[in-house]
Amino acid sequence: MPYVASTLFAKVVVALLVADVDRARSYLIAQRAAHTARLRELTAVKADPAATLSDVVAADFAIAHLDADLRWLHATLGRVADWHREVHP
Amino acid sequence: MTQLQARGVVRAYGPTPALRGVTLDVAEGEIVAVTGPSGCGKSTLLHCLAGILRPDAGEVTWQGQRIDTWSEAARSRLRRTEFGVLFQFGQLVAELTAAENVALPLLLAGTGRREARTAALTWLDRFGVGELADLRPGEMSGGQQQRCATARALVTEPRVLFADEPTGSLDTLTGEQVLTHLVRLAREQRTAVVLITHEPRIAAYADREIVLRDGLVDHTGLGLDVPLAGGTR
Numbered sequence: 096m097p098y099v100a101s102t103l104f105a106k107v108v109v110a111l112l113v114a115d116v117d118r119a120r121s122y123l124i125a126q127r128a129a130h131t132a133r134l135r136e137l138t139a140v141k142a143d144p145a146a147t148l149s150d151v152v153a154a155d156f157a158i159a160h161l162d163a164d165l166r167w168l169h170a171t172l173g174r175v176a177d178w179h180r181e182v183h184p
Numbered sequence: 185m186t187q188l189q190a191r192g193v194v195r196a197y198g199p200t201p202a203l204r205g206v207t208l209d210v211a212e213g214e215i216v217a218v219t220g221p222s223g224c225g226k227s228t229l230l231h232c233l234a235g236i237l238r239p240d241a242g243e244v245t246w247q248g249q250r251i252d253t254w255s256e257a258a259r260s261r262l263r264r265t266e267f268g269v270l271f272q273f274g275q276l277v278a279e280l281t282a283a284e285n286v287a288l289p290l291l292l293a294g295t296g297r298r299e300a301r302t303a304a305l306t307w308l309d310r311f312g313v314g315e316l317a318d319l320r321p322g323e324m325s326g327g328q329q330q331r332c333a334t335a336r337a338l339v340t341e342p343r344v345l346f347a348d349e350p351t352g353s354l355d356t357l358t359g360e361q362v363l364t365h366l367v368r369l370a371r372e373q374r375t376a377v378v379l380i381t382h383e384p385r386i387a388a389y390a391d392r393e394i395v396l397r398d399g400l401v402d403h404t405g406l407g408l409d410v411p412l413a414g415g416t417r
């Protein structure tokens with residue numbers, strides 16, 4: 096998944112959190128790794144001296160979305176961790 | 185090949201532990217991002233690696249030699265020659281022009297005035313601020329100042345650049361422009377970079393990312409303290 100342009104992804108996570116927290120967490124972690132890898136690829140495209148203005152602008156758009164998703168993934172993982180601590184102190 | 189290494193580095197400020205045994209290798213020319221939440225020990229680690237602070241325990245080695253046991257004078261010399269240091273802001277001398285600021289590390293290292301000025305102008309040009317050579321920091325924008333500060337950190341062609349949130353005080357676009365220049369020039373001259381940031385999009389410029397949490401390297405890379413299902417940590 097290059098970046099998330101729909102709420103489908105959030106819905107999947109919410110559904111998983113209800114059903115199985117460990118699976119939800121694994122899914123979040125895998126997504127975080129995939130997003131981070133994609134962020135690196137796009138950053139390399141942009142940092143290439145041969146990149147054209149349109150390459151850079153297109154990469155910027157994707158990076159802005161990935162960055163927002165990564166923040167959300169991180170916050171959600173943090174919330175799951177807090178919840179875990181409360182339930183299993 | 186590993187050039188810089190921290191082994192089991194421990195450091196506290198009075199009763200507050202900042203690093204609780206950090207091990208990290210930096211290879212020649214490698215760009216390593218150090219990330220993690222505020223207060224996790226990133227700046228303390230950078231200060232220990234750069235020989236600014238001495239660890240309470242553990243070792244820091246540079247090209248196979250322990251530097252944490254060196255005298256302050258010897259560590260300062262290392263920072264004037266092999267190491268460069270770049271902070272978030274406020275490092276340019278207000279009374280000096282951009283060119284004088286950039287020439288300063290060379291003058292301190294014993295380079296002649298004319299040669300130092302020529303090198304300073306070259307480095308200002310490389311960062312796209314050559315036309316600001318005769319302005320003082322107060323006459324420049326934050327982004328222009330940070331470009332000058334970066335030129336100053338690289339003018340001695342250090343083997344390692346230590347950068348602590350170098351874009352932290354800049355807007356997204358300006359920060360990115362400074363960083364793009366920094367990374368490109370560091371790669372050209374094979375300067376290793378230890379890049380501290382708390383932003384994923386900045387860390388994405390590095391070859392590798394180390395996550396710190398509560399003074400330790402977090403090998404899950406998550407900055408979370410709940411073990412994974414079935415895993416050990």
Ligand SMILES: Nc1ncnc2c1ncn2[C@@H]1O[C@H](COP(=O)(O)OP(=O)(O)O)[C@@H](O)[C@H]1O
Binds near residue numbers: 200220224225229
């Ligand atoms: N000069 C200092 N005196 C006392 N405590 C400090 C000092 N500098 C840092 N600390 C403490 O050490 C810990 C690590 O700080 P620091 O290395 O600055 O973290 P980071 O750069 O990741 O935000 C924090 O708990 C911080 O409050």
Ligand SMILES: [Mg+2]
Binds near residue numbers: 228
């Ligand atoms: Mg810090």
